[in-house]
Amino acid sequence: MQGNEQGLVDISITLNGREQKVAVPADMSALKLIREVLGLKGTKEGCSIGECGACTILVDRQAVNACLVFAPQLDGKDVQTIEGLNREPRFQALQQAFLDRHAVQCGFCTPGLLISVYALLLEEPCPDRDEVIRSIAGNLCRCTGYHQILSGVDRAINPDAEWRPDVG
Amino acid sequence: MSGKQYYRPGNLEQCLDFLAENGRESVLLAGGTDVMVDMRAGEIDKSWIVDISRLPELWGIELQNGKLWIGAAVTLTELLNSKLLQEHGFALHTAALHFAARQIRNVATIGGNVAHCSPSADTLPPLLVHEAEALLAGPCARRRIPVGEVAAGTYRSALEPRELIIGFELRPRSPFLADFQKIGRRRELVIARVNMAGLADMDEDQRMTGVRFALGSCTPVPRRFADVEALLEGSRPGRELFWEAGRLAAENMIRMSGRRPSFVYKEKAVQGLVYRMFSPLLEA
Ligand code: FES
Ligand code: FES
Numbered sequence: 268m269q270g271n272e273q274g275l276v277d278i279s280i281t282l283n284g285r286e287q288k289v290a291v292p293a294d295m296s297a298l299k300l301i302r303e304v305l306g307l308k309g310t311k312e313g314c315s316i317g318e319c320g321a322c323t324i325l326v327d328r329q330a331v332n333a334c335l336v337f338a339p340q341l342d343g344k345d346v347q348t349i350e351g352l353n354r355e356p357r358f359q360a361l362q363q364a365f366l367d368r369h370a371v372q373c374g375f376c377t378p379g380l381l382i383s384v385y386a387l388l389l390e391e392p393c394p395d396r397d398e399v400i401r402s403i404a405g406n407l408c409r410c411t412g413y414h415q416i417l418s419g420v421d422r423a424i425n426p427d428a429e430w431r432p433d434v435g
Numbered sequence: 436m437s438g439k440q441y442y443r444p445g446n447l448e449q450c451l452d453f454l455a456e457n458g459r460e461s462v463l464l465a466g467g468t469d470v471m472v473d474m475r476a477g478e479i480d481k482s483w484i485v486d487i488s489r490l491p492e493l494w495g496i497e498l499q500n501g502k503l504w505i506g507a508a509v510t511l512t513e514l515l516n517s518k519l520l521q522e523h524g525f526a527l528h529t530a531a532l533h534f535a536a537r538q539i540r541n542v543a544t545i546g547g548n549v550a551h552c553s554p555s556a557d558t559l560p561p562l563l564v565h566e567a568e569a570l571l572a573g574p575c576a577r578r579r580i581p582v583g584e585v586a587a588g589t590y591r592s593a594l595e596p597r598e599l600i601i602g603f604e605l606r607p608r609s610p611f612l613a614d615f616q617k618i619g620r621r622r623e624l625v626i627a628r629v630n631m632a633g634l635a636d637m638d639e640d641q642r643m644t645g646v647r648f649a650l651g652s653c654t655p656v657p658r659r660f661a662d663v664e665a666l667l668e669g670s671r672p673g674r675e676l677f678w679e680a681g682r683l684a685a686e687n688m689i690r691m692s693g694r695r696p697s698f699v700y701k702e703k704a705v706q707g708l709v710y711r712m713f714s715p716l717l718e719a
Contacts, residue, residue, distance in 0.1 A: 405536025
């Protein structure tokens with residue numbers, strides 16, 4: 268495939284369950300497409316170089332950094348952002364667990380973190396703590412602290428989980 | 436508008452035809468994680484972005500004709516999930532385990548990691564110890580070169596603009612010791628400051644055989660160190676021997692790269708890491 272007459276690339280994606288066609292510049296990032304063209308601001312822009320994970324989205328059910336993916340690469344793919352995941356009961360349970368364990372302070376890192384954890388849970392419903400830590404190693408939080416975040420994940424996996432102050 | 440254009444060939448032949456005409460003005464995109472950062476920093480100034488990630492010729496991990504084939508568009512996550520790799524290329528599997536973060540592993544490819552020619556590419560030391568060859572396709576012919584020759588220098592490729600890497604052939608090995616080690620500033624998601632891979636078997640006389648050692652991040656291009664391998668080959672594991680091997684590796688690094696401020700740290704780090712990597716053999 269190649270660009271159209273205006274030099275834009277016609278792509279078609281399934282965004283949060285709805286098929287969508289859009290024409291994008293060749294070098295636009297998926298993050299810019301999602302936030303600025305499609306107007307979905309739940310996906311955050313932190314570093315823009317793949318270090319903070321604030322821009323994490325699901326592409327074909329895998330977590331990726333939207334800031335490192337070119338928009339044309341999304342052509343034909345299934346893309347999910349926080350706006351779509353918000354409607355899924357399992358995702359809502361994860362959000363509630365984060366709230367219950369005070370894992371959200373300013374909230375800037377939260378969409379990315381939730382999606383990273385959710386991607387892990389899709390593959391492995393009962394991960395151990397090491398797997399959880401590895402899955403969120405690419406997500407930085409500069410205010411809550413990781414104790415609460417890990418505790419939130421614990422609670423999502425097992426609602427009766429005790430508060431565990433130790434972090435691996 | 437940036438004036439950049441995107442092209443995604445449907446198969447290798449289309450891709451080669453395109454590169455034959457436009458190779459000089461093209462940047463190849465596999466996962467794109469490095470291309471995106473370089474492009475935004477203004478370090479890539481090409482008019483065509485050629486997306487090779489969907490070329491079926493660049494996929495798959497297979498054992499064939501006694502070699503382990505890894506397609507250039509295989510992602511780090513796919514490396515990590517491969518049983519074949521775990522069995523026949525454990526050092527590379529370990530490198531994949533420590534590669535960046537999950538969001539990046541899901542996208543970044545082994546071909547891209549090699550083609551980017553970064554001195555600290557994590558897949559390079561394991562590929563080197565497995566004596567990997569890169570298979571290249573160009574307009575007229577295919578050729579194969581040792582993986583260590585893909586980079587002509589730091590961030591400088593030896594490939595022609597009309598060529599691309601389609602995959603790698605490794606010598607499969609499942610030795611007694613196969614490992615990858617790395618030091619960076621943070622546990623995950625770091626650019627290695629020192630990385631290395633090693634392989635070694637033990638014979639019935641408790642001597643090391645088939646020793647391979649490669650160091651990355653410390654010389655302009657990652658490479659195997661023949662004298663370190665020779666020192667260990669045929670000897671019995673020993674603390675002093677491993678310490679000496681580490682010293683030799685550090686000495687090589689300084690000889691090849693000249694003294695640099697960072698070497699005050701790296702000299703010790705290389706030595707310690709070599710020791711740590713081979714030390715499981717002490718209990719063999
Ligand atoms: S904005 Fe994408 S990783 Fe930071
Ligand atoms: S809650 Fe503020 S960055 Fe994590």
